């Protein structure tokens with residue numbers, strides 16, 4: 001069986017790494033399972049892509065579509081046009097797409113339309129119900145044509161059932177992003193800034209922002225940063241900055257002695273900072289899950305989440321995008337009243353093995 005594994009953007013890399021390892025383990029046992037790793041090139045910088053491959057031990061991609069930056073439509077079109085050629089030159093039996101980025105949707109559509117190839121979606125079924133997020137559109141479109149739904153949560157299973165997906169196509173396997181987190185935790189390492197700023201355990205914040213909603217508008221981004229700085233009691237705020245946010249920030253003159261803006265950090269260094277921080281303030285999806293597993297308070301600047309279990313079970317709290325809510329959340333944290341979290345069911349480091357067991361037993365599931 002030949003499987004194409006699609007990786008395009010930063011949050012995909014930690015999700016494909018354990019799947020590749022699980023396939024390699026099977027190959028050693030003599031199972032007839034091979035793969036092509038397809039990098040779409042959506043993220044291409046060293047610190048958004050290559051560093052993740054190196055640290056997570058992901059093999060070099062077999063094919064790089066080099067789609068690069070562009071508008072949503074340009075990126076989608078470039079990925080589809082280039083992936084179609086790959087599929088026409090050799091047809092895989094299954095295409096695995098992960099997460100919710102543009103590459104996920106573009107390759108799922110291409111696989112189905114270029115010969116009805118079986119599509120397996122890892123992290124299927126999660127929904128924010130917010131169509132302003134390009135990721136939500138990617139999730140809905142991908143799941144509308146997926147054959148095998150690999151899910152991370154009960155809520156994802158329910159969402160899929162509600163749209164008429166039959167139980168035999170839903171495989172509740174756990175979370176491959178957490179497979180990577182648990183495997184890599186012993187290797188987490190402090191970034192240079194840890195020493196440079198003499199950061200202390202549980203005495204600084206990590207901040208990440210990249211959602212168009214929060215960062216594309218100059219005034220909104222400025223208001224969020226001002227509110228965080230004001231409520232931070234002068235604790236250091238480490239802000240590894242996404243390229244999209246960097247663009248907006250160029251035009252904002254915001255300086256505060258405790259706000260430390262850095263380049264995007266590598267996986268092992270970023271998670272070291274998160275693990276030892278007082279709390280993370282973020283609008284990311286994946287970080288809500290990682291903080292839950294590391295039992296670090298997570299303040300999420302969004303009105304909704306496609307990962308509700310990080311709030312109901314984990315350490316995450318949604319405070320919306322209005323900067324006025326920031327002081328209350330930080331007060332709660334400083335007063336020691338932040339909730340203690342648990343870990344969602346099946347986030348145990350074995351998701352990729354479960355996925356591969358399903359694939360090994362496949363019998364013509366393409367619809």
Ligand code: UD1
Pocket residue numbers: 009010011042043044045046048049069070100101102103134135210242243244285
């Ligand atoms: C994408 C994903 C988002 C994910 C995020 C993580 C979609 C719709 N969104 O958003 O779900 O959480 O990645 O990073 O797929 N850029 C660089 N270097 C790079 C990559 C991008 O400079 O290596 C620049 C691009 O030129 C672009 C901007 O960053 O201007 C945004 O990149 P893009 O991939 O379009 O979307 P993200 O905002 O990163």
